[in-house]
Amino acid sequence: MEIKTVGVVGAGTMGHGIAQVFAAHGFDVRLADTSDAAVGRGLAGIESSLERLLAKEKITAADKTSTLGRIGATTDLATLAGAELVVEAVTENLVVKTELLQTLDRVCGPETILASNTSSISLTRLAAATGRPDRVIGMHFMNPVPLMELVEIIRALQTAEETYRRIHDLALRLGKTPVSVRDSPGFVSNRVLMPMINEAIFALHEGLATAEDIDTVMKLGMHHPMGPLALADLIGLDTCLSILEVLQDGFGDPKYRPCPLLRQMVDAGYLGRKTGRGFYRYD
Numbered sequence: 001m002e003i004k005t006v007g008v009v010g011a012g013t014m015g016h017g018i019a020q021v022f023a024a025h026g027f028d029v030r031l032a033d034t035s036d037a038a039v040g041r042g043l044a045g046i047e048s049s050l051e052r053l054l055a056k057e058k059i060t061a062a063d064k065t066s067t068l069g070r071i072g073a074t075t076d077l078a079t080l081a082g083a084e085l086v087v088e089a090v091t092e093n094l095v096v097k098t099e100l101l102q103t104l105d106r107v108c109g110p111e112t113i114l115a116s117n118t119s120s121i122s123l124t125r126l127a128a129a130t131g132r133p134d135r136v137i138g139m140h141f142m143n144p145v146p147l148m149e150l151v152e153i154i155r156a157l158q159t160a161e162e163t164y165r166r167i168h169d170l171a172l173r174l175g176k177t178p179v180s181v182r183d184s185p186g187f188v189s190n191r192v193l194m195p196m197i198n199e200a201i202f203a204l205h206e207g208l209a210t211a212e213d214i215d216t217v218m219k220l221g222m223h224h225p226m227g228p229l230a231l232a233d234l235i236g237l238d239t240c241l242s243i244l245e246v247l248q249d250g251f252g253d254p255k256y257r258p259c260p261l262l263r264q265m266v267d268a269g270y271l272g273r274k275t276g277r278g279f280y281r282y283d
């Protein structure tokens, strides 16, 4: 069955970018979240991202209009029933994702592929929660989705070769570069990235330097496009904490222990860009 309609569940930092990229490549998209407010924020994010691309002359005004025209918003998961693919991009939490996948499993047709954008959680466990484990796969986009080229593709132990091939080809159609990674906590991207971000937070916690100076070291010293603390704010500090917990639990290795400052920031609701305050302020 050719993939024409794509459901995206979760209209947050990643979900709205994923919806945008599918729509920009001609797919009909249904973007779902739990409330009208969350869906509205997602649509506003898409509008502003397309506006930036237009200002940079990467797209035309007609591209912007047609992309927006292909996105429908909903709070009712039943409206995803006809989608050939659903990508979930909800909160990085095993229970939340498991319950959602079970609902999607009930609602969607038997052939629908259920892809997860999880940053770290075992695809094998997520697949096992459904009645279609052979059609569950990890499709891990990077943030910001419209700008980043990589998609990590993670096969659960149960994923069928056919499912993998279709998602691999789909990533290419979206103009992305797919990389296949075995199912293991944090895959490759966050196995490597999160310890660096965590270490930068420890450096701040221990008073080695200011947040700005820590980021400057990595930007000017290592040519990273963003410093690790600014990047943590872009990702979301709650998401960074959840990923580190999955790494720590999964490997049982104290080297992944989240910095106490990260926990405190999350407890305070300083989650980064999405709440207007993290290691920096975004007014």
Ligand SMILES: CC(=O)CC(=O)SCCNC(=O)CCNC(=O)[C@H](O)C(C)(C)COP(=O)(O)OP(=O)(O)OC[C@H]1O[C@@H](n2cnc3c(N)ncnc32)[C@H](O)[C@@H]1OP(=O)(O)O
Pocket: 048, 049, 050, 052, 053, 118, 119, 141, 142, 143, 144, 146, 147, 148, 189, 190, 193, 225, 226, 231, 234, 235
């Ligand atoms: C956690 C996980 O599981 C996996 C992950 O995704 S880890 C995160 C991976 N991503 C990265 O490492 C990103 C590193 N940063 C970069 O590569 C670059 O800074 C960047 C591509 C994000 C922006 O580069 P740029 O286009 O030269 O910058 P610029 O035009 O000045 O825009 C920067 C800004 O727009 C965002 N942005 C730019 N264009 C955008 C678009 N079309 N849509 C959405 N956001 C956009 C940037 O985040 C940033 O926000 P502010 O202006 O509000 O500060």
Ligand SMILES: NC(=O)C1=CN([C@@H]2O[C@H](COP(=O)(O)OP(=O)(O)OC[C@H]3O[C@@H](n4cnc5c(N)ncnc54)[C@H](OP(=O)(O)O)[C@@H]3O)[C@@H](O)[C@H]2O)C=CC1
Pocket: 009, 010, 011, 012, 013, 014, 015, 032, 033, 034, 035, 038, 088, 089, 090, 091, 092, 093, 096, 100, 117, 118, 119, 120, 140, 141, 142, 143, 234, 235, 236, 239, 274
């Ligand atoms: N941020 C990043 O840089 C990256 C994140 N990811 C992964 O993408 C996923 C989403 O992360 P991100 O976009 O950052 O998170 P956000 O917190 O920005 O957005 C999550 C969205 O999911 C919604 N949501 C939660 N539960 C449900 C549900 N049961 N049904 C529908 N919607 C729901 C939330 O709504 P509400 O607020 O109302 O709860 C919120 O709008 C996570 O798995 C994360 O690990 C992957 C790559 C990069």
